[in-house]
Amino acid sequence: MSFKKILIPTDGSEHSDLAIEKGIELAKIAGSEITLLFVKDRSIYMQSMVGTNLEDIDKVRKIEQDNVIKEARDRNQPAGVACSERNSAVSEEYDLIVMGTAGRTGLKKMLMGSVTQFVIVNSRCPVMAVRITE
Numbered sequence: 001m002s003f004k005k006i007l008i009p010t011d012g013s014e015h016s017d018l019a020i021e022k023g024i025e026l027a028k029i030a031g032s033e034i035t036l037l038f039v040k041d042r043s044i045y046m047q048s049m050v051g052t053n054l055e056d057i058d059k060v061r062k063i064e065q066d067n068v069i070k071e072a073r074d075r076n077q078p079a080g081v082a083c084s085e086r087n088s089a090v091s092e093e094y095d096l097i098v099m100g101t102a103g104r105t106g107l108k109k110m111l112m113g114s115v116t117q118f119v120i121v122n123s124r125c126p127v128m129a130v131r132i133t134e
Helices: 014-030 043-047 054-079 106-112 115-122
Strands: 005-010 033-038 083-086 096-101 127-131
Touching: 005 014, 005 054, 014 033, 014 054, 014 096, 014 127, 033 054, 054 083, 096 115, 115 127
Parallel strands: 005 033, 005 096, 033 083, 096 127
Antiparallel strands: none
16 A cells, blocks of 8 residues: 555644654655645634634634644655645545544543544544654
């Protein structure tokens, strides 16, 4: 199986940072191209104070998105891997998804869910889950 197109979702967390590194490393070895996808955490809308303007939240998230994607592109530059970015993605367009996982278990997993688990179950392509080991 060849991985010509690799999708790397990122939210700017340390888990995503490690997934970016591993995704770039794999892409360089496999001669693949990567696509960076900023994943918007929708919980910020539920956590915002009553009366907060949603447009203001969107502006802040857009700045965060730009910063996260720029940092990921900067990490990729030394590797020289072909890189693009998207606002949304469909798994059947890719050969592999490389994403970070927080490794939640028990009550935290039950209450907060697992985005990585959801992607693994619903993706039409293989998913490589990268976990930080302590």
